[in-house]
Amino acid sequence: MQALERAAFTDALLAQGERYWDRHPFNVRLHAGGCTPAEVRTWVANRWYYQSRLSQKNAAIIANCPLPQVRTRWVQRLSFQDEGGLDDWLVLVKAVGLTPEQIAEPLLGVRFAVDAYVQFCKANSWIIGAAAALTELFAPDHMADRVKAWRAHYPWIDEAGYAYFENRIPVVRNDSDYTLGLVADHCATRQDQDAAIAALRFKCDVLWAMTDAIEHACLTRAAT
Amino acid sequence: MSLRPGVRFGFDEVRQAHVLLQPEGVQVLNETAAAVVRAGGDIAVLREEFDDVEAADILPICAQLDVRPGRTEPEPLKGQPGNPEPMPFGLLAELTYRCPLRCPYCSNSLELGTVELDTATWLRVLDEARALGVLQLHLSGGEPLARKDLSTITRHARDLGLYTNLVTSGIGLSAPRLDELVAAGLDHVQLSIQDSRVAEADAIAGIAAHERKLAIAKLVTDAGLPFSVNVVLHRHNVSRLAEIAQLAIDLGAQRLELAHTQYYGWGLLNRAALMPSREQIALADAAAAEIIAAHRDVEIVYVRPDYYDGVPKPCMNGWGSTQLVVDPGGQVLPCPAATVIPDLSPLSVLSDSLSFIWYHSEPFNRFRGTSWMREPCRSCPRREVDFGGCRCQAFQLTGDAAQTDPACALSPRHEAVTAAIASASPVPFTPRRR
Numbered sequence: 001m002q003a004l005e006r007a008a009f010t011d012a013l014l015a016q017g018e019r020y021w022d023r024h025p026f027n028v029r030l031h032a033g034g035c036t037p038a039e040v041r042t043w044v045a046n047r048w049y050y051q052s053r054l055s056q057k058n059a060a061i062i063a064n065c066p067l068p069q070v071r072t073r074w075v076q077r078l079s080f081q082d083e084g085g086l087d088d089w090l091v092l093v094k095a096v097g098l099t100p101e102q103i104a105e106p107l108l109g110v111r112f113a114v115d116a117y118v119q120f121c122k123a124n125s126w127i128i129g130a131a132a133a134l135t136e137l138f139a140p141d142h143m144a145d146r147v148k149a150w151r152a153h154y155p156w157i158d159e160a161g162y163a164y165f166e167n168r169i170p171v172v173r174n175d176s177d178y179t180l181g182l183v184a185d186h187c188a189t190r191q192d193q194d195a196a197i198a199a200l201r202f203k204c205d206v207l208w209a210m211t212d213a214i215e216h217a218c219l220t221r222a223a224t
Numbered sequence: 225m226s227l228r229p230g231v232r233f234g235f236d237e238v239r240q241a242h243v244l245l246q247p248e249g250v251q252v253l254n255e256t257a258a259a260v261v262r263a264g265g266d267i268a269v270l271r272e273e274f275d276d277v278e279a280a281d282i283l284p285i286c287a288q289l290d291v292r293p294g295r296t297e298p299e300p301l302k303g304q305p306g307n308p309e310p311m312p313f314g315l316l317a318e319l320t321y322r323c324p325l326r327c328p329y330c331s332n333s334l335e336l337g338t339v340e341l342d343t344a345t346w347l348r349v350l351d352e353a354r355a356l357g358v359l360q361l362h363l364s365g366g367e368p369l370a371r372k373d374l375s376t377i378t379r380h381a382r383d384l385g386l387y388t389n390l391v392t393s394g395i396g397l398s399a400p401r402l403d404e405l406v407a408a409g410l411d412h413v414q415l416s417i418q419d420s421r422v423a424e425a426d427a428i429a430g431i432a433a434h435e436r437k438l439a440i441a442k443l444v445t446d447a448g449l450p451f452s453v454n455v456v457l458h459r460h461n462v463s464r465l466a467e468i469a470q471l472a473i474d475l476g477a478q479r480l481e482l483a484h485t486q487y488y489g490w491g492l493l494n495r496a497a498l499m500p501s502r503e504q505i506a507l508a509d510a511a512a513a514e515i516i517a518a519h520r521d522v523e524i525v526y527v528r529p530d531y532y533d534g535v536p537k538p539c540m541n542g543w544g545s546t547q548l549v550v551d552p553g554g555q556v557l558p559c560p561a562a563t564v565i566p567d568l569s570p571l572s573v574l575s576d577s578l579s580f581i582w583y584h585s586e587p588f589n590r591f592r593g594t595s596w597m598r599e600p601c602r603s604c605p606r607r608e609v610d611f612g613g614c615r616c617q618a619f620q621l622t623g624d625a626a627q628t629d630p631a632c633a634l635s636p637r638h639e640a641v642t643a644a645i646a647s648a649s650p651v652p653f654t655p656r657r658r
């Protein structure tokens with residue numbers, strides 16, 4: 001079967017943005033200022049679990065990759081997270097009034113979703129794992145909107161808490177351009193292109209399922 | 225061309241030996257046999273090279289290898305010499321577990337994973353397999369046609385000199401798809417047939433497959449591709465063995481494999497529903513002998529069921545000796561059923577080289593040779609013939625993969641097999657999950 005032209009392939013990847021979690025009702029409410037401090041904290045605390053597993057996910061992609069030039073580039077993601085990124089996240093945790101102990105246990109649904117993502121990257125070829133990381137294509141605008149909305153709606157959050165997003169936004173733009181090129185270069189057959197698109201859908205579903213779990217916890221708590 | 229269609233003559237640079245690449249396997253030739261093939265059995269040509277050669281000396285070789293008149297030069301099968309023995313001859317590439325059919329005797333695992341290797345990794349696996357000494361690639365699954373990169377994989381394999389055999393249900397093989405595969409250099413097609421009658425065949429396949437398969441067989445023969453038919457026998461079709469064989473011959477099969485079900489995966493799950501009676505087996509044996517005698521021009525292989533014989537089948541011709549399997553997600557196994565052995569912990573092509581896995585990994589070394597054997601295998605004169613039978617079957621029926629295969633009459637657990645025969649009954653079967 002014929003492979004897609006490069007532009008058609010990257011368009012198909014970009015089209016998965018329809019499924020990105022910025023459209024989740026909870027995220028829409030969070031950005032519109034409709035969340036209580038407890039709900040913001042639930043989001044931050046659970047999002048931390050995702051954050052805390054990112055380096056293991058990235059290490060799995062590196063471990064499965066036979067190409068030195070890709071590994072040396074991808075390893076920068078480990079240093080970004082492990083030499084500052086995680087600390088910046090803990091600053092956000094503090095800025096919303098949580099302690100590290102309070103974020104130790106994620107919601108079950110969040111744990112299942114995130115663990116499935118790490119397992120996906122361990123079990124699949126590196127290029128399919130890399131394709132799953134392409135939610136970054138949709139992340140910079142979402143993150144920029146988040147910072148703007150939170151500053152406007154949740155003035156009780158300490159300004160220091162935004163360091164992670166401020167540092168990550170330029171990096172993620174750069175990373176996503178690189179990764180899109182990489183996936184387009186290495187997915188040369190229709191088989192791999194379809195698998196890459198499916199991987200990105202899967203990743204969108206991981207983020208969506210996390211948010212479902214967070215929303216469910218917030219709504220249940222509100223009702224009791 | 226001095227060989228029958230579907231056979232290739234080459235010089236394997238890895239083994240430093242001449243070889244015949246055939247649908248059913250690889251044959252390593254000694255210098256004499258290689259010279260006979262090269263000369264197309266022409267005694268005058270051979271006398272230029274060898275003194276005192278007589279026609280009577282080469283006739284058995286010509287007959288055995290089916291050498292026909294005409295000179296043939298071996299194609300170079302590139303590689304580096306120096307690998308230690310054993311070197312594998314065949315790679316069974318399970319490209320996907322996806323399959324449109326739902327045959328209840330499928331030997332795939334009950335837990336069908338959905339992860340599949342990407343194209344580039346498969347191409348690398350083929351490079352590593354050739355370097356290791358592999359000469360024959362079985363493109364299998366599931367249904368390998370479900371992979372959209374099948375012709376890319378086939379072309380790469382042929383560029384490496386591998387003999388490429390497509391093991392297929394045929395479903396998904398359109399004329400353009402076949403053209404693509406032929407252009408990629410596909411050597412041989414092995415098509416499965418479920419039965420000679422439409423309703424019965426489709427009941428086993430779980431979809432209306434039979435008529436399509438007949439059309440696909442015609443596509444394959446029209447394309448001039450050498451092709452085999454393979455039929456899995458069980459209680460629901462075994463009484464029509466002769467009729468099924470005739471259908472395969474009429475379809476133009478050059479080779480026909482009539483094999484009783486082997487009970488792994490879905491086949492084991494459905495064993496009671498699939499197992500024939502002893503009377504059915506006896507009738508099938510007679511029918512097979514008759515059809516083999518009547519069709520000397522077709523290579524007919526009849527594989528008897530090990531449960532009834534008291535003699536186990538030789539496990540992969542020796543664990544880790546001639547074949548290796550890469551499953552859809554990249555696990556490397558000594559046998560396609562080996563995932564049933566729970567503590568085997570196979571390694572993956574994603575993290576290790578095929579060469580390391582073949583020579584040095586624990587799963588490949590565990591049952592290599594005969595030193596792992598216990599009695600009655602250890603002192604058995606057949607220990608290098610059947611290797612104690614099938615490790616996976618030993619595990620499935622005794623809970624211990626190092627036991628003698630209970631299919632062997634000498635096994636203290638042979639009653640596991642005889643009891644199974646007694647439990648055969650006309651119960652409904654569970655179709656394989658898609």
